[in-house]
Amino acid sequence: MPSAKDKGAVNNAHALPHPPAGLNKKTDRMPHFPSAVIRRLALYGRVLQILENNRTEKISSKALAEHMGLNSAQVRKDLAYFGQFGVPGYGYHVRSLRANLKRVLGTDRQLRLALIGAGNLGMALMTYGGFSRQGVRIVMGFDVDRRKAGSLRNGIPIYHVDDLEKRLRRDLVDIVALTVPSDAAQPLADRVGQTGVSAILNFVPCRLMAPPGVRIHDVDLTIEIECLSFYIK
Amino acid sequence: MPSAKDKGAVNNAHALPHPPAGLNKKTDRMPHFPSAVIRRLALYGRVLQILENNRTEKISSKALAEHMGLNSAQVRKDLAYFGQFGVPGYGYHVRSLRANLKRVLGTDRQLRLALIGAGNLGMALMTYGGFSRQGVRIVMGFDVDRRKAGSLRNGIPIYHVDDLEKRLRRDLVDIVALTVPSDAAQPLADRVGQTGVSAILNFVPCRLMAPPGVRIHDVDLTIEIECLSFYIK
DNA sequence: TAGATTGTTAATCGATTAACAATC
DNA sequence: TAGATTGTTAATCGATTAACAATC
Structure with missing residues (x-):
């Protein structure tokens, strides 16, 4: 059994970086959402904004995925983390999905x-x-x-x-x-x-x-x- | 143009026992390195710079991992993508590891x-x-x-x-x-x-x-x- | 209804971590 | 030598993708 003694050969200078402090991983009581999902949420928002400007009313997960270079299942899964925003057989209503994502991200307030x-x-x-x-x-x-x-x-x-x-x-x-x-x-x-x-x-x-x-x-x-x-x- | 099209040959005396992991990708041409690994390489460089300024000569994967909030196996694996930079029983020589990483990242040239x-x-x-x-x-x-x-x-x-x-x-x-x-x-x-x-x-x-x-x-x-x-x- | 597309579960893939023989 | 720590393989974990029943 390797008794790996924690023996830092480094003299700890003050300027050194450090392990991320505090809350991380599952120690949180809040459900944990992968940060990559959050980032994609913001990027979906950008695509939706363009679609809305173009008066596009609906979009499927497949089309949205293509705009972002992603897999459609991933789009559906990302969105499903936060609610049921779509309509089977129809897709997502652009305006309401965008509003929902804003709310989820908190970018609906200043x-x-x-x-x-x-x-x-x-x-x-x-x-x-x-x-x-x-x-x-x-x-x-x-x-x-x-x-x-x-x-x-x-x-x-x-x-x-x-x-x-x-x-x-x-x-x-x-x-x-x-x-x-x-x-x-x-x-x-x-x-x-x-x-x-x-x-x-x-x-x-x-x-x-x-x-x-x-x-x-x-x-x-x-x-x-x-x-x-x-x-x- | 940067004419440096040269393969990232390991300047370490040791020969690579195996082709770097990641070779078995769809394109056999260039090995694929996860972008997260590349980013960590740059971050290791920053820690090493501080250590070098502090006249620290050597560091173990464990200590380096702690400075970055990572697992020591991950540090060793990240580095091993690009060569054998460490010495068993000793660790990594700060200055030479830093130089190696600069070369790998291409930040040794302007x-x-x-x-x-x-x-x-x-x-x-x-x-x-x-x-x-x-x-x-x-x-x-x-x-x-x-x-x-x-x-x-x-x-x-x-x-x-x-x-x-x-x-x-x-x-x-x-x-x-x-x-x-x-x-x-x-x-x-x-x-x-x-x-x-x-x-x-x-x-x-x-x-x-x-x-x-x-x-x-x-x-x-x-x-x-x-x-x-x-x-x- | 028939066709389309969702939300979700199962399978796959990739990345992180553990374990350990090699070796300085 | 004895102890420490590497590079690497195996196990685990998490994220992406495929598949499909539900349903509009």
């Missing part, structure tokens, strides 16, 4: 987002229109630069990061997007954890420890680039 | 990237330092606005999009990042397909048809937001 870090990427996101189309409203930005504090960008107020907790709480922010230098990310994530914010969209290329009750979602361009690099070798 | 669309996101990416750290050099930008053409941004020349094909070919661009309005995306992707560019990093929230020989990689913020929305309901 989310309030704050940006921490008003550098280039942060500023770009403030003027980026794509969020508002998905029901996300950027309600404020933060920066360490006192010259930026007090100004507006695209109508969005920028505050000094000293006021972070106060402002996030007062304006009931749901999501924070982190666009700061790597060193600053973890302390800011910890502070965000004190405020009732539910999720962090992390653009910083480092792994963050999630404060309790906060979901962290990484958007890591450098990792994407590295994957691309492999395939174009 | 990639040349052009940005199409010098709007907010495009401009932000031009000043974003994260790419250069991963060996990606942004060599030019394009825009439809003739006032932007001819100018520099962060030392990067911006050309008019009329010159797209000419410039991409002349400067041997490897990757194009698309940060344009949705309507413009597909025609531009088609034009890019004529130039020898190997990959498109698509920031536009719509599904593009890949021109032959071009790999498209979507970075879709609105989909990310919708997934987040589901979990914070």
